[in-house]
Amino acid sequence: MSAAPSSSNPKQKQIIRPYGDRRDDGVVQLSFTLPVPLSEKAKEAALQLTKKMGFTDVKVAAAERAADNYTFFIVYARTGLYLDYSEIEVPEVVVKKLGMTELNVLIRQKIGRRLVVLGACTGTDTHTVGIDAILNMKGFAGDYGLERYPMFEVYNLGSQVPNEELIRKAREKQADAILVSQVVTQRDVHKDNSRHFIEEAKRQNVYGKMILLLGGPRVDHKLALELGFDAGFGPGTRPSDVANYIAHKMLQKMGLEGETP
Numbered sequence: 001m002s003a004a005p006s007s008s009n010p011k012q013k014q015i016i017r018p019y020g021d022r023r024d025d026g027v028v029q030l031s032f033t034l035p036v037p038l039s040e041k042a043k044e045a046a047l048q049l050t051k052k053m054g055f056t057d058v059k060v061a062a063a064e065r066a067a068d069n070y071t072f073f074i075v076y077a078r079t080g081l082y083l084d085y086s087e088i089e090v091p092e093v094v095v096k097k098l099g100m101t102e103l104n105v106l107i108r109q110k111i112g113r114r115l116v117v118l119g120a121c122t123g124t125d126t127h128t129v130g131i132d133a134i135l136n137m138k139g140f141a142g143d144y145g146l147e148r149y150p151m152f153e154v155y156n157l158g159s160q161v162p163n164e165e166l167i168r169k170a171r172e173k174q175a176d177a178i179l180v181s182q183v184v185t186q187r188d189v190h191k192d193n194s195r196h197f198i199e200e201a202k203r204q205n206v207y208g209k210m211i212l213l214l215g216g217p218r219v220d221h222k223l224a225l226e227l228g229f230d231a232g233f234g235p236g237t238r239p240s241d242v243a244n245y246i247a248h249k250m251l252q253k254m255g256l257e258g259e260t261p
């Protein structure tokens, strides 16, 4: 951590605005659906609503029937708002990245055994593609999944796994890490289910002992930390990010490596 900036060296402001046609013009593209059939009246409603949101120079670029009595709009509009980017602070998972071979060597040499990982899509959620992308042999976007790593022992329990069962199985297998996937976010069900998972992890006495990871399309590191997980992984996560995070976190827990955020 570097020292706080002195008054002779104030933090440099970095003012940013949306960029549409040219830099700093404040032009944004919005999309939304209104519960009315497609018509000129519907387009005018979309325009007026966008103005009510505080935007100016509003243009309805596209309007399409989404379903019976529903219209989907794409609107261009201008905002006068801006912010100072230098003021933004957000926790990020910083992953020390080693290739698959080097990471396996590191685990073998420093930990001396395979790392046991259990993962599932929990609660009522049936979306397994995300957790499969991380765990399955084939992996995601040309990046091999954890099953392909000789130094990981992987159990993928699939979909709709109750939190109690996932944690119980993790205890049985003496897991080092539990991976929870949450894709459905309607009515914040992913947050409710994640909170329940953490309560259950505490009840079954694995909280703080096993590495707990949360992932999904509406998950980020900040949310995962707030919910009580060690880290959160969102869209575009590669299996190697997760493999590296787990291995380095293990080394850190064993006092063999410095703190990872």
Ligand code: B12
Pocket (backbone or CB within 6 Å): 119, 124, 125, 126, 127, 128, 129, 130, 131, 133, 134, 140, 178, 179, 180, 181, 182, 183, 184, 185, 186, 213, 214, 215, 216, 217, 218, 233, 234, 235, 236, 237, 238, 242
């Ligand atoms: C495929 C799909 C399905 C398939 C799922 C098949 C399967 N075996 O998974 C089927 C047809 C079964 C399905 C069903 C439903 N679906 Co669906 N589905 C999708 C779809 C099209 C793609 C999802 C996907 O596979 N993404 C690809 C993966 C790779 O991305 P990902 O999940 O984000 O995973 C990445 C990261 O997030 C991360 N990650 C994910 N999990 C984890 C976990 C850990 C630990 C880590 C480290 C990382 C990590 O790593 C992955 C790789 O980078 C999306 C729409 C879309 N285009 O996204 C809708 C979508 C997710 N479904 C939706 C809905 C509503 C449903 C249903 C409720 C529909 C219904 N009314 O029946 C049901 C769900 C029933 C239930 N109980 O869950 C909504 C969810 C809306 C919301 N806000 O919650 C979406 C967004 C569609 C929409 N726009 O309405 N669905």
